[in-house]
Amino acid sequence: MNPSILLSKRAQGLTSSAIREILKVTERPEVISFAGGLPSPATFPVERMREATLKVLADAPQAALQYGPTEGYTPLREWIAAHLTRKGAAVGPGQVLVVTGSQQGLDLLGKCLIDEGSKVLVETPSYLGALQSFSLFQPAFASMPSDGQGIDTDALTPELLAGGRFMYCLPNFQNPTGRRLPLQRRQALVEKAAAAGVPVVEDDPYGELSYDGETLPSLLSLNPQGGIYMGSFSKILAPGLRLGYVVAPEPLFAKLVQAKQAADLHTPSFSQRIVHETIKDGFLDAHVPTIRDLYGRQCQYMLDALERHFPAEAQWTRPEGGMFIWVTLPAGIDTGRLLAKAVEQNVAFVPGAPFFAGPPQANTLRLSFVTVPQEKIEAGIGKLGALVRAEIEALPKAA
Amino acid sequence: MNPSILLSKRAQGLTSSAIREILKVTERPEVISFAGGLPSPATFPVERMREATLKVLADAPQAALQYGPTEGYTPLREWIAAHLTRKGAAVGPGQVLVVTGSQQGLDLLGKCLIDEGSKVLVETPSYLGALQSFSLFQPAFASMPSDGQGIDTDALTPELLAGGRFMYCLPNFQNPTGRRLPLQRRQALVEKAAAAGVPVVEDDPYGELSYDGETLPSLLSLNPQGGIYMGSFSKILAPGLRLGYVVAPEPLFAKLVQAKQAADLHTPSFSQRIVHETIKDGFLDAHVPTIRDLYGRQCQYMLDALERHFPAEAQWTRPEGGMFIWVTLPAGIDTGRLLAKAVEQNVAFVPGAPFFAGPPQANTLRLSFVTVPQEKIEAGIGKLGALVRAEIEALPKAA
Numbered sequence: 188m189n190p191s192i193l194l195s196k197r198a199q200g201l202t203s204s205a206i207r208e209i210l211k212v213t214e215r216p217e218v219i220s221f222a223g224g225l226p227s228p229a230t231f232p233v234e235r236m237r238e239a240t241l242k243v244l245a246d247a248p249q250a251a252l253q254y255g256p257t258e259g260y261t262p263l264r265e266w267i268a269a270h271l272t273r274k275g276a277a278v279g280p281g282q283v284l285v286v287t288g289s290q291q292g293l294d295l296l297g298k299c300l301i302d303e304g305s306k307v308l309v310e311t312p313s314y315l316g317a318l319q320s321f322s323l324f325q326p327a328f329a330s331m332p333s334d335g336q337g338i339d340t341d342a343l344t345p346e347l348l349a350g351g352r353f354m355y356c357l358p359n360f361q362n363p364t365g366r367r368l369p370l371q372r373r374q375a376l377v378e379k380a381a382a383a384g385v386p387v388v389e390d391d392p393y394g395e396l397s398y399d400g401e402t403l404p405s406l407l408s409l410n411p412q413g414g415i416y417m418g419s420f421s422k423i424l425a426p427g428l429r430l431g432y433v434v435a436p437e438p439l440f441a442k443l444v445q446a447k448q449a450a451d452l453h454t455p456s457f458s459q460r461i462v463h464e465t466i467k468d469g470f471l472d473a474h475v476p477t478i479r480d481l482y483g484r485q486c487q488y489m490l491d492a493l494e495r496h497f498p499a500e501a502q503w504t505r506p507e508g509g510m511f512i513w514v515t516l517p518a519g520i521d522t523g524r525l526l527a528k529a530v531e532q533n534v535a536f537v538p539g540a541p542f543f544a545g546p547p548q549a550n551t552l553r554l555s556f557v558t559v560p561q562e563k564i565e566a567g568i569g570k571l572g573a574l575v576r577a578e579i580e581a582l583p584k585a586a
Numbered sequence: 587m588n589p590s591i592l593l594s595k596r597a598q599g600l601t602s603s604a605i606r607e608i609l610k611v612t613e614r615p616e617v618i619s620f621a622g623g624l625p626s627p628a629t630f631p632v633e634r635m636r637e638a639t640l641k642v643l644a645d646a647p648q649a650a651l652q653y654g655p656t657e658g659y660t661p662l663r664e665w666i667a668a669h670l671t672r673k674g675a676a677v678g679p680g681q682v683l684v685v686t687g688s689q690q691g692l693d694l695l696g697k698c699l700i701d702e703g704s705k706v707l708v709e710t711p712s713y714l715g716a717l718q719s720f721s722l723f724q725p726a727f728a729s730m731p732s733d734g735q736g737i738d739t740d741a742l743t744p745e746l747l748a749g750g751r752f753m754y755c756l757p758n759f760q761n762p763t764g765r766r767l768p769l770q771r772r773q774a775l776v777e778k779a780a781a782a783g784v785p786v787v788e789d790d791p792y793g794e795l796s797y798d799g800e801t802l803p804s805l806l807s808l809n810p811q812g813g814i815y816m817g818s819f820s821k822i823l824a825p826g827l828r829l830g831y832v833v834a835p836e837p838l839f840a841k842l843v844q845a846k847q848a849a850d851l852h853t854p855s856f857s858q859r860i861v862h863e864t865i866k867d868g869f870l871d872a873h874v875p876t877i878r879d880l881y882g883r884q885c886q887y888m889l890d891a892l893e894r895h896f897p898a899e900a901q902w903t904r905p906e907g908g909m910f911i912w913v914t915l916p917a918g919i920d921t922g923r924l925l926a927k928a929v930e931q932n933v934a935f936v937p938g939a940p941f942f943a944g945p946p947q948a949n950t951l952r953l954s955f956v957t958v959p960q961e962k963i964e965a966g967i968g969k970l971g972a973l974v975r976a977e978i979e980a981l982p983k984a985a
Contacts, residue, residue, distance in 0.1 A: 191783040191812065193751060195723070198698040198841040228648035236651070237643045244636045249627035252635070252824035287686050287828075291850045298722060299597040320848040323697060324594070352592060384590040413590065425651035427855035429686075442597040449719040450849070451690045456826035458854055 197323050213535040219567035221554040222535040224362065224510070227485075228558070230478045231425045232465070239464035243457070251457045257448045259285025259432070260459035266467060267418070267432050275408035276416070282434050284443055287454045289392055289419040289431030293320035295450065296388060296415065296433070299442045300352050301326045308347070308354040310338055312542030312551070314362045314390065317355055326352070328544035335504060337361065337368035340375035348383035353415070358406055360393040360509025363542045363553040367507055370403050377410035392419040392431075395475050397508040398483030407434065415439070420462055422510070423475050428458040482510065482557050489556040489564050496572030500579055503554075512554045513539070520578045522552040528574055534567045596722050612934040618966035620953040621934040623761065623909070626884075627957075629877045630824045631864070638863035642856070650856045656847045658684025658831070659858035665866060666817070666831050674807035675815070681833050683842055686853045688791055688818040688830030692719035694849065695787060695814065695832070698841045699751050700725045707746070707753040709737055711941030711950070713761045713789065716754055725751070727943035734903060736760065736767035739774035747782035752814070757805055759792040759908025762941045762952040766906055769802050776809035791818040791830075794874050796907040797882030806833065814838070819861055821909070822874050827857040881909065881956050888955040888963050895971030899978055902953075911953045912938070919977045921951040927973055933966045 213220040243251050258264065264280040271278040286292045293316065301307060301324035309318065311333040318328070329351065332342040337358065348354075356376070358368040368376070380387045389406040407414035419431040435443055447453070486506055493503055493512070503514040516522065522538040529535060539551025556564060612619040642650050657663065663679040670677040685691045692715065700706060700723035708717065710732040717727070728750065731741040736757065747753075755775070757767040767775070779786045788805040806813035818830040834842055846852070885905055892902055892911070902913040915921065921937040928934060938950025955963060 192699075192785050192835070192838050194838065194841060195697065195699055195701045195704070197701075198845065201841055201844040225653055228652050231648055231651045233643065233647040233651070237640075237647075240639055240643070241636075244632065244639070248632040248636075249630055250826075252630045252632070252826040253627050254624050254820075254825045287850045287854075290848070294849045298594065300591075300594055302594045302596075305594070316848070316851070319844075323845065323848055381590075386591045421653075426653045427649075427651040429850060429852070429854045436591070439591050439593065442593060442600055445600040445718075446597065446722065449689070449715070449722055450693045451686045451828060452715070453828070455686075455828045455854060455857055458856065 197325060200322065200325070210535060210537070212530055218530070218533045218535055219559065219563045220535040221556065221559060221567060222537045223555050223558060225558055226422050226426060226510070227481060230481060232470070232474055235470060236425070236461060236465055239461050242464050243460045247460065251460045253456060255453050255456040255459070257444050257453045259283065259454060260456065260463060262467070263459050263463040266463060271407070271416070271434065274402070275404055276414070277411060278434055282436065282440060284433045284435070284440065284447060285454045285459060286431050286433055286447065287451055288421065288426070288429035289390065289417045289433075290316055290320065291450065292417045292431055292433040293317050293390075295443050295446045296353070297321045297324045298446045299439060305352040306350050308351045308385065309544045310356065310361065311545065312363055312539060312548070313355065313544060314357055315542050317390065318544055321355075330543070330545035335366055337366050337372060338376060340372045340379065343376065343379045345383060348379065348385050351383065351385040353386045353388050354380055355388045355390065356406060357390045358403070359391055360396060360506055360511070362393070362509075363511055363537070363539065364513035365504045365506030365509050365511040366513070367403065373403065373406055373409055377406055377413070381410060381413050386413055386415060388415045388417070390417045392422050393509040394418075395423050396479055396482055396510070398479050398486065399507070400476065400479060412436065423471060423478065424462060424465065428462060430454065430458055430462055479508070485556045485559070485561070485564070486512070488561050489554065489568065492565050492568035496569045498572070498576050498579055501575055510555055510557045512556065514552050514554060515548070516550045516552070516575060517579055517582065518550055519582050520575070521549045523549065525552070525574060525578060529571060532570050532574070534570045536571070596724060599721065599724070609934060609936070611929055617929070617932045617934055618958065618962045619934040620955065620958060620966060621936045622954050622957060624957055625821050625825060625909070626880060629880060631869070631873055634869060635824070635860060635864055638860050641863050642859045646859065650859045652855060654852050654855040654858070656843050656852045658682065658853060659855065659862060661866070662858050662862040665862060670806070670815070670833065673801070674803055675813070676810060677833050681835065681839060683832045683834070683839065683846060684853050684858060685830045685832055685846065686850055687820065687825070687828035688789065688816045688832075689715055689719065690849065691816045691830055691832040692716050692789075694842050694845045695752070696720045696723045697845045698838060704751040705749050707750045707784065708943045709755065709760065710944065711762055711938060711947070712754065712943060713756055714941050716789065717941075717943055720754075729942070729944035734765055736765050736771060737775060739771045739778065742775065742778045744782060747778065747784050750782065750784040752785045752787050753779055754787045754789065755805060756789045758790055758802070759795060759905055759910070761792070761908070762910055762936070762938065763912035764903045764905030764908050764910040765912070766802065772802065772805055772808055776805055776812070780809060780812050785812055785814055787814045787816070789816045791821050792908040794822050795878060795881055795909070797878050797885065798906070799875065799878060811835065822870060822877065823861060823864065827861060829853065829857055829861050878907070884955045884958070884960070884963070885911070887960050888953065888967065891964050891967035895968045897971070897975050897978055900974055909954055909956050911955065913951050913953060914947070915949045915951070915974060916978055916981065917949055918981050919974070920948045922948065924951070924973060924977060928970060931969050931973070933969045935970070
């Protein structure tokens with residue numbers, strides 16, 4: 188403790204999360220945890236990445252271990268641009284900034300787009316990590332009404348959008364809800380945002396994880412002039428390399444590069460070259476379907492367990508991709524208190540409240556299914572279902 | 587170009603560097619460049635790191651490729667704490683935050699310590715990358731008078747220090763000057779900072795690179811309660827992994843962790859394990875002296891070339907470690923203009939002006955010697971010396 192260190196106002200505003208403290212106990216092996224946001228390590232292509240690493244260290248060891256350009260490793264930027272172009276958005280390598288995990292993209296966008304009090308439009312609920320990153324720059328969040336399909340585009344009135352510095356959207360299998368925005372809403376969203384002059388930031392870490400392989404057009408492809416797009420290798424390769432990217436138009440792109448230079452000079456050269464070596468010959472075309480299959484089976488298993496064990500009063504999303512199911516319990520049930528009881532029985536999940544920028548819906552929770560063996564899904568959802576029934580029993584009865 | 591994207595005030599304040607544009611031409615192979623800040627790739631222990639990488643991928647591939655704790659990989663934090671303790675500062679692993687290059691430490695410290703208008707005390711001149719990082723948070727820089735030995739501690743008056751949010755110091759072989767702060771000044775500095783209640787941020791990427799192996803006590807070891815320390819593996823192992831660390835007392839430490847989580851979740855697990863595997867059995871004890879020897883020889887070669895080719899009116903530092911020599915030319919010579927002429931003759935350096943937070947000394951320049959072959963040092967310093975002589979000739983004569 189050093190009493191003379193005066194923290195900045197933004198640091199004083201950072202609060203440590205009570206939930207994070209509770210969830211620390213979930214590291215005990217006896218806990219069945221649906222709380223994690225981790226991809227399944229069974230999907231990490233270890234052998235392929237070992238070969239790629241050896242190739243990088245054989246072909247260009249000094250370049251791989253040396254400082255590199257802030258924008259990123261050129262062949263990787265070219266791969267990303269070609270990948271996005273193949274998916275319908277005409278992107279050039281010069282618009283691609285490689286970042287140290289797409290979380291860094293959020294920090295850089297916050298730095299370059301948010302002044303104190305700036306209006307930032309977010310989904311209800313939204314990705315917690317984005318709310319944390321943006322909060323450091325002290326915006327005024329405005330919540331966009333959302334339902335089981337995502338943002339309710341009918342509710343995007345000119346008044347709501349007016350003066351928005353940007354709109355932050357996760358159209359594919361959103362964290363925390365697992366929902367996917369339908370095509371018609373995507374079109375309405377980009378039209379309304381363009382009419383209101385609000386740039387759209389599209390965060391897409393889960394877009395490749397559609398269980399049946401069918402994808403919808405990105406917001407970027409529907410709105411190439413006004414789009415900012417964030418992608419990641421964390422969910423299709425491995426997160427421990429921290430590798431993501433941001434696509435942005437000028438003049439924002441140049442500012443993001445300068446902010447990136449001040450933030451960490453550049454993303455590790457070694458990781459960039461390993462990933463490029465791993466994927467450059469089409470590896471992901473065969474690899475990603477294996478992740479989709481696994482996650483689709485795991486999701487279906489949890490959905491079946493929810494049907495078996497949860498009471499009729501509970502509702503949940505039925506994702507077509509991604510890593511999460513979102514459960515809504517009857518009003519009056521506080522999932523923060525429910526978590527304390529669940530942890531006593533060695534089951535864990537993430538309460539929904541922190542995912543809301545506005546008034547929280549305290550009766551919601553997020554379940555992750557991808558890393559939990561099926562017999563533990565059955566056992567854990569069984570225990571959770573019984574706890575939820577008891578909570579409902581204990582609710583004051585309507586007159 | 588998207589006219590509807592409104593940039594934050596801090597992003598509008600980012601200006602692209604004219605020097606950076608000029609220096610882009612120095613990538614041409616015919617240019618003899620003393621401008622780079624890169625360590626010599628000849629010092630990268632490629633074979634050792636290949637073995638370490640294979641070991642990590644054999645022993646714990648899934649953990650190395652998975653998300654990890656924000657604070658860092660525990661065995662690496664323990665190694666760092668033991669290393670600093672061996673060097674005289676009692677540091678526990680719980681005070682060590684692993685960061686994605688020590689540049690990220692600057693960003694996190696800026697976030698947690700700087701409000702708009704906060705007084706931040708810096709050396710004259712100081713590390714350009716730190717000025718860039720801190721500037722994003724809109725401080726009011728106050729320059730501490732400095733000379734060839736570093737900060738002039740006699741000039742650290744209570745008035746100058748009053749209200750300083752922190753003091754940013756590079757006591758060992760500073761970038762850009764190569765100077766080292768003498769022991770007596772170190773003691774005076776920590777005493778005066780403590781008396782004024784100003785925390786000391788010590789940035790020490792070059793501390794291990796003393797040519798004769800002799801080191802001076804860190805500011806942290808002289809001031810354990812009030813010290814914030816930043817270290818790096820970039821100059822003693824390889825910069826392409828982007829691996830550094832920050833040591834800080836509570837409550838600042840907890841805030842840095844939260845800011846780090848929002849910035850990139852955590853530093854790549856893979857890189858942290860590779861570095862730990864590389865160094866855990868004392869590898870650096872034998873490796874670092876080979877870097878010291880090389881850099882010491884290169885430095886001496888450039889000092890000799892400066893003696894041979896530069897006019898008596900020029901002055902330069904005689905570093906005892908690190909990667910840089912700082913040259914001061916007669917007043918009236920603008921090294922920005924000199925650079926343009928030098929580049930025409932295929933020689934490059936970095937003009938000194940951008941390293942000043944206050945009024946720049948435009949007659950200064952930085953020379954890097956570690957990556958340039960000795961015959962090119964001779965040729966390049968020869969050309970530069972002739973250009974400097976011509977500049978001096980052209981100066982208006984005193985009456």
